[in-house]
Amino acid sequence: MQALVIVGHGSHLNPGSSDPAFAHADTIREAGAFDEVREAFWKEEPSFREVLRTLESDEVYVVPLFISEGYFTEQVIPRELRLDDWDPENWDSDGTDADHVTLDAADVEKTVHYCGPVGTHDSMSDVIVQRAKSITGDEDVGEVDESDSSARQTESDGGFGLAVVGHGTERNENSAKAIHYHADRIREMGRFDEVQAVFMDEDPEVDDVTDFFESEDIVVVPLFVADGFHTQEDIPEDMGLTDDYRDGYPVPGEVDGHRIWYSGAVGTEPLVADVILERAEDAGAPVHDAVEAVREKTGGADAAAGD
Amino acid sequence: MSVADALADAADAGIDFDGLTVEPYRDAYRWQTPDGEAVVTEAELRERADSPYATNWHYWERVVEGHDTARRAFLRWLEGDGEHAVPERYDHLRGGHTRHWGELAVTVVLSEDGQRRYEVRHEDDLGADVDAYTDPLEARQLVKHDDDGRYRPLSTAPTLPTGWAFVDLDGSDLVQTVEYVYPATVANWHREREGDLDVDHWEDAAGRQSGIYEIVQQLDGDALEWAAEACCVDSQCLKRREWDESEDEELDVPRGDGEFPCREPCSLFIAAARKFTTLEREETREYTFELTPEEKEQVEDIVDAVADGRTDEIREADVYEGANRYRARFLRAKRMDEHGLSGTPTYPEDHE
Numbered sequence: 001m002q003a004l005v006i007v008g009h010g011s012h013l014n015p016g017s018s019d020p021a022f023a024h025a026d027t028i029r030e031a032g033a034f035d036e037v038r039e040a041f042w043k044e045e046p047s048f049r050e051v052l053r054t055l056e057s058d059e060v061y062v063v064p065l066f067i068s069e070g071y072f073t074e075q076v077i078p079r080e081l082r083l084d085d086w087d088p089e090n091w092d093s094d095g096t097d098a099d100h101v102t103l104d105a106a107d108v109e110k111t112v113h114y115c116g117p118v119g120t121h122d123s124m125s126d127v128i129v130q131r132a133k134s135i136t137g138d139e140d141v142g143e144v145d146e147s148d149s150s151a152r153q154t155e156s157d158g159g160f161g162l163a164v165v166g167h168g169t170e171r172n173e174n175s176a177k178a179i180h181y182h183a184d185r186i187r188e189m190g191r192f193d194e195v196q197a198v199f200m201d202e203d204p205e206v207d208d209v210t211d212f213f214e215s216e217d218i219v220v221v222p223l224f225v226a227d228g229f230h231t232q233e234d235i236p237e238d239m240g241l242t243d244d245y246r247d248g249y250p251v252p253g254e255v256d257g258h259r260i261w262y263s264g265a266v267g268t269e270p271l272v273a274d275v276i277l278e279r280a281e282d283a284g285a286p287v288h289d290a291v292e293a294v295r296e297k298t299g300g301a302d303a304a305a306g307d
Numbered sequence: 308m309s310v311a312d313a314l315a316d317a318a319d320a321g322i323d324f325d326g327l328t329v330e331p332y333r334d335a336y337r338w339q340t341p342d343g344e345a346v347v348t349e350a351e352l353r354e355r356a357d358s359p360y361a362t363n364w365h366y367w368e369r370v371v372e373g374h375d376t377a378r379r380a381f382l383r384w385l386e387g388d389g390e391h392a393v394p395e396r397y398d399h400l401r402g403g404h405t406r407h408w409g410e411l412a413v414t415v416v417l418s419e420d421g422q423r424r425y426e427v428r429h430e431d432d433l434g435a436d437v438d439a440y441t442d443p444l445e446a447r448q449l450v451k452h453d454d455d456g457r458y459r460p461l462s463t464a465p466t467l468p469t470g471w472a473f474v475d476l477d478g479s480d481l482v483q484t485v486e487y488v489y490p491a492t493v494a495n496w497h498r499e500r501e502g503d504l505d506v507d508h509w510e511d512a513a514g515r516q517s518g519i520y521e522i523v524q525q526l527d528g529d530a531l532e533w534a535a536e537a538c539c540v541d542s543q544c545l546k547r548r549e550w551d552e553s554e555d556e557e558l559d560v561p562r563g564d565g566e567f568p569c570r571e572p573c574s575l576f577i578a579a580a581r582k583f584t585t586l587e588r589e590e591t592r593e594y595t596f597e598l599t600p601e602e603k604e605q606v607e608d609i610v611d612a613v614a615d616g617r618t619d620e621i622r623e624a625d626v627y628e629g630a631n632r633y634r635a636r637f638l639r640a641k642r643m644d645e646h647g648l649s650g651t652p653t654y655p656e657d658h659e
Contacts, residue, residue, distance in 0.1 A: 011460070012460040012574070012575055013458070013460070014458075015452065015458040022448075024449055042574065043460070043578075044460065044462075044575050045462045045490035046486075046490035046491045047489065047491075047573065049571065050490070050491035050494065050570075053491065053492070053494040053498070054490070054491050054493075054494045056373065056376055056378065056485060071518060072470050075517060075518075076518075078519070079515060079517075107505055
């Protein structure tokens with residue numbers, strides 16, 4: 001038997017924090033890829049500490065629903081899962097390359113395939129683009145058909161800009177790396193006229209997001225797992241989308257002559273289920289058919305076709 | 308495979324389960340139960356497929372399976388763990404046999420061919436007409452808030468909401484539902500029964516904390532007792548605390564009467580301990596302010612009411628309760644100003 005465990009942060013205060021983990025777990029369950037699928041949390045139950053013992057499977061794929069490599073993926077999760085032989089060197093990563101490592105957990109007789117976090121997987125770039133499509137309701141967002149000159153003469157004459165927002169912190173350099181990594185990848189896709197990484201706690205700051213774009217339309221996608229304090233309160237207020245988060249914010253909202261399409265946390269995008277599965281597949285889980293099924297279901301069919 | 312086919316299929320290898328023995332004997336089979344013994348042909352063996360012993364064997368060995376799993380042990384425990392002979396157990400199960408698990412009531416009912424169906428609900432809802440569910444996954448959201456709409460960060464807090472029931476479940480779905488209500492309780496209970504519960508005492512759990520939680524190692528023994536008294540008693544958590552300060556130093560706080568063990572301080576306890584640690588770093592000071600004896604008792608009443616979660620129960624007009632809102636507002640109006648209680652600054656040096 002094979003199990004998938006999605007490990008997330010969870011919260012003692014915010015009941016919605018675990019919702020994305022539940023939602024993606026459900027999508028993967030429906031695809032029938034694993035005998036067991038279980039969610040586990042740092043701040044909710046089952047805890048990282050106890051989740052492995054709740055499974056009957058002897059082979060377990062653990063995928064962290066975290067954005068960046070760092071404290072949680074390198075210290076907390078392996079320690080709490082009792083992956084005694086873990087060493088961050090196992091991943092041989094410079095901050096965005098973590099793949100997987102196979103280890104034994106000390107308290108259970110199981111083989112654990114410990115995967116890199118969802119946030120640094122290449123496919124997360126596709127999810128960010130998908131998020132931009134979802135929030136604008138436009139499958140072609142950012143793409144300008146050069147043969148159709150009217151495309152640039154519609155509401156926006158400058159195409160679309162994309163801002164990827166990260167928390168940023170001086171305590172963990174990998175936190176910003178993940179944001180830059182995807183911003184760079186999406187820029188290389190050539191889809192959006194401009195792509196910029198911005199941050200809450202370091203420069204360039206999300207407060208000044210409109211300064212960084214010439215495009216009239218800017219899609220702003222926070223690379224966060226769950227909607228909460230930061231994505232629902234801080235960022236909309238910092239950008240000037242709303243004076244008071246309790247009043248909500250418009251989509252799109254006007255700020256300094258730009259239209260801001262603010263998407264909320266990317267982690268709630270259904271296609272994230274696909275990234276979780278891909279992490280497991282990269283670690284050897286025989287889930288190829290499920291990956292295809294989930295992509296079709298969650299709006300990633302284009303991405304699968306090499307979008 | 309029908310029970311009859313399964314019996315015939317298994318008979319050559321022999322069956323020995325819950326009082327039923329079937330084994331090859333000459334050209335036939337020996338059938339033995341506490342009710343008697345017979346030598347039967349294969350056809351006669353098939354005719355015995357409706358015997359409680361046969362359907363019971365079939366249910367556990369062909370439907371539930373999972374030897375040595377927590378799931379199987381829990382399902383066995385629900386129907387009395389083999390303490391009664393099978394026909395007697397069936398009598399109990401026909402009308403529904405209920406056991407309690409935390410605030411849950413789990414009912415097993417015998418159905419066709421010895422199959423069991425399960426139902427689980429809040430114990431206060433036994434016999435009540437409540438919303439019915441069949442998908443265990445729905446339990447995740449159903450138990451997330453208490454009946455007053457407050458988020459429950461601790462699954463085993465005795466605040467399980469009422470008004471729902473999971474019905475017509477098979478064994479796996481029942482265990483899954485229970486696991487979503489009280490995560491990991493079945494696994495740890497099973498380990499304990501097998502003599503295999505791994506307990507991480509405070510010393511171990513605190514010792515491995517890092518980042519902002521590293522400081523909990525500084526919580527001293529007295530404060531740890533107070534913390535356990537605050538968080539780890541039956542009124543706050545249904546788990547039975549099995550961890551102590553260390554293997555050699557037991558805490559005085561009662562362990563609790565819960566069916567399922569708590570094998571280490573949980574994340575909520577660690578988070579609270581972090582705050583307690585910073586509180587304990589402060590030295591006491593002497594403050595001088597005046598209260599009437601009744602006012603002093605009122606302050607004590609307020610602390611008690613908050614600590615026991617009783618503030619909602621104190622009636623608006625019950626001004627005889629010290630923690631009544633109007634009484635508290637009167638005390639605040641009379642005794643507190645911008646410097647706090649009786650005009651006494653918390654940090655007098657800031658006002659010198």
